[in-house]
Amino acid sequence: MTVVSSFLVPGSPLPLVARHNPPWTELAQAFERAGEALAASKPDTIVVYSTQWIAVLDQLWQARPHLRDIHVDENWHEYGDLQFDITIDVEFAEAAIAATNDTGIKSKGVNYDKFPIDTGTIVASTMLNPANKLPLAITSNNVYHDWSMTESLGRIAADQAATLGRRIAVVGVGGLSGSYFRHDIDIAEDRIASESEDQWNRKILSLMEQGDLAALREQCPTYAAEARVDMGFKHFAFLLGAMGGTFSCAVVHGYGPLYGAGGAVVEFKR
Incomplete structure (x- = not known):
């Protein structure tokens, strides 16, 4: 099996930098359980698609062999810096760049010092790896x-x-409902900002748990629009593609608010 594990995780740094806050503790613990499941699947490489690495002209792949630095999140900087230390599977990146170009999707590698690694990628790497x-x-x-x-x-x-003989874990980094509180809140009382968005999140997570692919494909466009889902839920689309368009069921390790928005840590079973 090429794809040995698959996960959907939020890109918010809050479960990492402020896990002591009760509403975010569950997601931090969920990340830990997902990390244990990922390690147990024994992948050679972790493939990460993050909604927070925004590209406009091309499909970009990180091609620098080693990334190590300190990142300051643009929204949650008051909680502290994010240190990261990431090794890149350059051979895999080069193969993916060539393959995407061959299919007509213009693609290129990024390889220079101090490239601004996004928060979501750093959170996923730190928590899962x-x-x-x-x-x-x-x-x-x-x-x-x-x-x-x-x-x-x-x-x-x-x-x-598969061509390279890699066992991979695939991680889609992104949120669920996207309505953030735009005013100061007591973070200990954080909640999903909208009851309807909470209901939508729970409905989609339930369909994932059931492995109901037909219903998910039917509902996701409406869900993305009505719940203002992070980047149209494309991180789930990437996961579906990597999983060959199918999975048997899912385990929701954790679901909760992230300053009003929704986030979940989900493990998909093949």
């Missing part, structure tokens, strides 16, 4: 790519892993 034990393959969210194209990118990534 402690001590940088496994190399990553990181690709961007091109804002002009729709659901179908993003799903095809996931499929291409899995195909290249």
Whole structure:
């Protein structure tokens, strides 16, 4: 099996930098359970698609062998800096770049010092891959790519892993409902900002748990629009592509608010 594990995780740094806050503690613990499941699947490489790495012209792949620095999140800087130490599977990145170009999706690598690694990628790497034990393959969210194209990118990534003989864990980094509180709140009383968005989140998570692919494909466009889902839920599209468009069920390790928005840590079973 090429794709040995698959996960949907939020890109917010709050469960990482302020896990002591009760509403965010569950998500921090969920990340830990997902990290244990990822390690148990024994991948060679972790493939990461993050909604927070925004690209406009091309599909970008990180191609610098080693990334190490300190990042300051643009929204939650008061909670402290984010240190990161990431090793890149350059051979995989080069193969993915060539393959995406061959399919007509313009793609290129990024390889220069001090490249601004996004918060979501750093959170996923830190929480799921402690001590940088496994190399990553990181690709961007091109804002002009729709659901179908993003799903095809996931499929291409899995195909290249198979060609290289890599066992991969696939991680889609992004949120659920997207209504943030725009005023100061007591973070200990954080909640999903909208009751209807909470209901939508729970409905979609339930369909994932049931493995109801037909209903998910039917409901996701409406869900993305009505719940203001992070980047149209394209991180889930990438996961679907990598999983060959199917999974049997899912385990929701945690679901909760992230300053009003929704976030979940989900593990998909093949």
